[in-house]
Amino acid sequence: MASILLVEEKFDTNDIYILCFILISYLGLFLLPKLFNKKLDTCLIILYGILSATILDSSIGAHIYDFYDIMDGKHYTIMDAVVYLLYGPFGYFFIYGYKKLHIKGLYTVIYIVAWSLFSLGVDKVNVLMGVFTFKNGYQFFFSFPIYLYVQAFLLLFYKFIIKKSHVA
Structure with a gap:
């Protein structure tokens, strides 16, 4: 059985960048005033971010x-694998802003589009820092509909878990 390496060649700038980005993101997450009634809600939102990134990256970033x-x-x-930890706080910040700003109606669509554009900006920085290397004709703006879908579904998931937690 082959062992999994820490890094492919050497521990360098992109590794340091991603570890700092993750540290700052989780620190921000823990320093924000708490808005959610149950810790389980927070854990599920963070887990959604990590798992959705893992599944989608495995689908379009690998294999065929x-x-x-x-x-x-x-x-x-x-x-x-560590890179996927970054997506947990992003999901949390997305829902945190949605709840804190009391977004409703058409503003929900605007909010999702704004976060999707922000996510593209983060992707661009990640490409510049060597976290992602696009190939086979992929462009960073191809991720825009993916972010729209993931964030819209996260919002539905959040509403589902809130509804279920109030029933229990």
């Missing part, structure tokens, strides 16, 4: 499509 590499190359490393 192979649109991009994560971190330093095509081989899966521990640092590739």
Whole structure:
């Protein structure tokens, strides 16, 4: 059985960048005033972010499509898995802002579009920092409909867990 490496070649700038980004994101998450009644709600939102990124990246970033590499190359490393931890706080911040700003109606669509555009900006920085390397014709704006879908579904998931937690 082959062992999984920490990094592909060497621990460098993109590894340091992603670890700092994750540390700052989770620190921000824990320092924000609490808005959710149950810790389980917070855990589910964070888990949704991590799992949705993992599933979608495994779908379009690997296998038959192979649109991009994560971190330093095509081989899966521990640092590739660590990247997915970044998506947990983003989901949390998305729902946090939605709840804190009391967004309703048409503003929900605007909010989702704004977050999707913000996510593209983060993707662009991640590409510049070597977290993602696009290939086979993939462009960063191709991720826009994916972000629209993921964030809209996260909002539905949030409403579902809130409804269920009030019933219990």
